[in-house]
Amino acid sequence: MPSSSCSSSSARNPDQQRPLEPPIYLGAAGTSSVTANRSLADAVSDCSASESTYNSYRHKDASRSKHCSSVAQTKLEDGAELAQDPRIALQKNVDAATAGISRKISLPVPGAPPTADRTQSVARITSPSIPAGAAPLDLKLTLTATGDPSVVYIDWGPGDPDNPLNWSTSRKWAICSVCFTFAMLTAINATGYSATQEAITAEFGCSNEVFLIGNMTYFISIAFTPMVLAPLSESLGRQVIYLIAAVLYALLYIPQALAPNIVAIIVVRWFQGCCASVGNSMVGGSVSDVFPTVKRGLPLSVFCLLVYVGQSFSPTVSAYIVPSHLGWRFVFWWQSILGAVVFLAMLLLMRETRGTYLLSRRAKRLTKQSMHQYQQQEQSSGKADEESSRRPGYMTYRCRADDERGSFMTMARTSLSRPFVYLLTEPVCLVFSLWVAVAWGTVFLSLTSVPVAFREAYGFTNAQSSLVLLGIAPGSILGWALNFHQDRLYAKAAAKNGGKAPPEARLYYPCIGGLVFPAGLFMYAWGTRAGVHPSVGIIGFVIFNTGVYFVYVGVFSFLSDVYARYASSALAAQSWLRNVFAGFFPLFGVIMYERQAPPIATTIIASIGLALGIVPFALLKYGSRLRAVSRVAKQLAKEEEEAEEFMRHQREKEQRRAAKEQRRKALAAVATSGTIADTLKQPQRQQKVDLEKQ
Numbered sequence: 001m002p003s004s005s006c007s008s009s010s011a012r013n014p015d016q017q018r019p020l021e022p023p024i025y026l027g028a029a030g031t032s033s034v035t036a037n038r039s040l041a042d043a044v045s046d047c048s049a050s051e052s053t054y055n056s057y058r059h060k061d062a063s064r065s066k067h068c069s070s071v072a073q074t075k076l077e078d079g080a081e082l083a084q085d086p087r088i089a090l091q092k093n094v095d096a097a098t099a100g101i102s103r104k105i106s107l108p109v110p111g112a113p114p115t116a117d118r119t120q121s122v123a124r125i126t127s128p129s130i131p132a133g134a135a136p137l138d139l140k141l142t143l144t145a146t147g148d149p150s151v152v153y154i155d156w157g158p159g160d161p162d163n164p165l166n167w168s169t170s171r172k173w174a175i176c177s178v179c180f181t182f183a184m185l186t187a188i189n190a191t192g193y194s195a196t197q198e199a200i201t202a203e204f205g206c207s208n209e210v211f212l213i214g215n216m217t218y219f220i221s222i223a224f225t226p227m228v229l230a231p232l233s234e235s236l237g238r239q240v241i242y243l244i245a246a247v248l249y250a251l252l253y254i255p256q257a258l259a260p261n262i263v264a265i266i267v268v269r270w271f272q273g274c275c276a277s278v279g280n281s282m283v284g285g286s287v288s289d290v291f292p293t294v295k296r297g298l299p300l301s302v303f304c305l306l307v308y309v310g311q312s313f314s315p316t317v318s319a320y321i322v323p324s325h326l327g328w329r330f331v332f333w334w335q336s337i338l339g340a341v342v343f344l345a346m347l348l349l350m351r352e353t354r355g356t357y358l359l360s361r362r363a364k365r366l367t368k369q370s371m372h373q374y375q376q377q378e379q380s381s382g383k384a385d386e387e388s389s390r391r392p393g394y395m396t397y398r399c400r401a402d403d404e405r406g407s408f409m410t411m412a413r414t415s416l417s418r419p420f421v422y423l424l425t426e427p428v429c430l431v432f433s434l435w436v437a438v439a440w441g442t443v444f445l446s447l448t449s450v451p452v453a454f455r456e457a458y459g460f461t462n463a464q465s466s467l468v469l470l471g472i473a474p475g476s477i478l479g480w481a482l483n484f485h486q487d488r489l490y491a492k493a494a495a496k497n498g499g500k501a502p503p504e505a506r507l508y509y510p511c512i513g514g515l516v517f518p519a520g521l522f523m524y525a526w527g528t529r530a531g532v533h534p535s536v537g538i539i540g541f542v543i544f545n546t547g548v549y550f551v552y553v554g555v556f557s558f559l560s561d562v563y564a565r566y567a568s569s570a571l572a573a574q575s576w577l578r579n580v581f582a583g584f585f586p587l588f589g590v591i592m593y594e595r596q597a598p599p600i601a602t603t604i605i606a607s608i609g610l611a612l613g614i615v616p617f618a619l620l621k622y623g624s625r626l627r628a629v630s631r632v633a634k635q636l637a638k639e640e641e642e643a644e645e646f647m648r649h650q651r652e653k654e655q656r657r658a659a660k661e662q663r664r665k666a667l668a669a670v671a672t673s674g675t676i677a678d679t680l681k682q683p684q685r686q687q688k689v690d691l692e693k694q
Contacts, residue, residue: 219273435555
């Protein structure tokens with residue numbers, strides 16, 4: 001029969017089904033809204049009613065078969081365009097028992113391996129198929145059905161108060177403040193330890209090189225531990241890791257303060273570096289959790305500033321404690337007290353910020369709730385019907401991260417290998433990582449070079465030389481203040497490029513930093529000599545640190561823009577190389593400054609910095625070409641094109657809807673004032689009357 005042909009063709013071809021609306025956002029319990037807050041039961045009723053209406057075409061006369069097909073195709077116009085979106089999750093097989101129609105819609109799962117039968121047609125669904133007997137749940141989520149009718153994938157709904165991006169500004173800054181302070185503690189540790197060098201080597205009878213191994217092990221553990229933290233934060237979230245790391249970090253000062261020999265200090269500092277790596281590697285992720293991209297500039301610059309300030313005052317405070325009656329051991333005690341205060345602040349203010357972990361935890365909670373409600377219904381009814389006995393009676397809720405997350409060992413292997421893969425295969429990542437690593441290593445080399453240079457040139461004591469290291473603070477503060485102008489330049493570049501600036505727009509001030517960094521070192525090297533006022537060398541030291549700040553912030557921002565959602569891997573690569581250089585530079589620096597005069601030794605480092613200073617200028621000119629040959633950058637560019645195509649379809653759809661609404665209003669206005677013909681003739685009649693009057 002013709003009517004049967006019409007319905008069967010619709011069942012075979014997913015493009016000839018009723019339109020699928022955008023996902024609904026179901027409100028919290030007790031709320032009601034016409035469009036935003038609907039229970040799952042209401043959604044399923046609407047779905048069943050629509051399918052029943054569609055199924056009624058099967059009972060029409062054979063002569064209306066062609067009309068049936070054309071109507072179905074017309075109604076699916078919007079749904080077919082949504083089907084071009086390659087990003088929206090999941091695959092669905094729905095058995096619409098109430099309507100007697102079997103439908104299949106294939107949807108690609110982001111992050112999942114491709115399958116042979118997967119099609120590129122994608123659509124959002126209005127509601128999932130709910131098993132018989134399942135109790136409706138009130139949610140404020142985006143629901144997307146899957147191939148299993150008892151499984152629903154959830155995502156954040158608009159304005160969801162549990163989404164960290166929707167938290168209040170005060171709450172965001174409170175959480176970030178304790179994270180920034182913890183990161184500052186890790187910098188205080190590294191620079192404060194150097195102030196105890198003479199006292200510890202004298203008491204334990206070790207060489208300067210052996211003493212510096214304590215800082216080397218500290219930085220090496222900071223370099224490697226983040227590769228294991230990434231899979232841990234996926235499974236446990238960030239809050240637990242922060243709290244455990246903070247309390248252990250504070251406690252590990254105690255065995256150093258009571259250490260009987262240098263070996264004990266070196267071993268303990270390895271484990272303390274593992275805890276300190278949390279403050280170095282996870283802070284950027286925490287900022288990304290709570291601040292959208294356009295608002296991350298200020299908190300990230302504050303984070304960098306506090307790290308620099310901690311590096312500045314710690315050696316000065318420690319240098320004045322060591323010769324006092326408190327002794328070198330109190331250097332570890334006062335840092336332990338400060339660590340305990342930060343841990344207590346974390347207990348009060350810290351909250352879980354990882355959005356995927358919160359969403360996964362919510363999905364598990366909803367699954368338990370659905371299972372509990374179903375079990376209660378089964379117990380009250382006493383016996384399940386035949387339909388519900390053939391399939392689960394409760395819904396299983398999941399989020400996309402649950403499918404993308406592998407086993408811990410798989411994630412650990414990926415996390416351990418990926419930074420090295422980026423360093424070896426991504427030229428942009430390699431040159432930028434090398435640039436910031438040399439700059440960062442030079443900062444910690446200055447902890448050794450400054451006391452030597454000022455002692456030989458002016459006869460300064462260690463305490464007096466440590467005052468020079470306070471120049472790190474004004475240098476970083478100056479860089480922080482000027483970085484606001486960099487943000488304005490980036491915003492202008494974004495305005496000229498349709499709201500999205502190229503990554504090279506992040507390099508204006510890093511280019512200045514590439515020149516200021518070696519220039520300040522040259523001034524510091526040749527200004528710190530007998531016969532030259534100490535202020536010359538100190539000013540050069542301040543200029544040098546201003547340039548390093550530009551380099552540090554610029555590399556962080558540039559790599560984040562270039563690698564987008566893969567930025568964590570690129571940043572892990574530069575962090576690893578940066579901390580390795582920070583650990584080894586002071587070691588060979590001691591030997592270099594013992595064999596060479598301080599001006600010559602510092603000039604060698606400045607020359608290396610000057611050679612690497614061409615990196616940002618080269619990327620300004622050839623950055624687009626380098627990104628064109630980057631495997632990751634090409635993949636990101638393809639994803640951006642697909643996303644733009646989807647948004648274009650969405651805008652066109654909204655325009656058609658607006659035009660349709662205008663036509664509807666115009667027809668309604670015509671209906672109230674008379675017939676369409678009379679309305680069309682009114683201007684002609686008025687024109688005729690006007691001519692007659694004339």
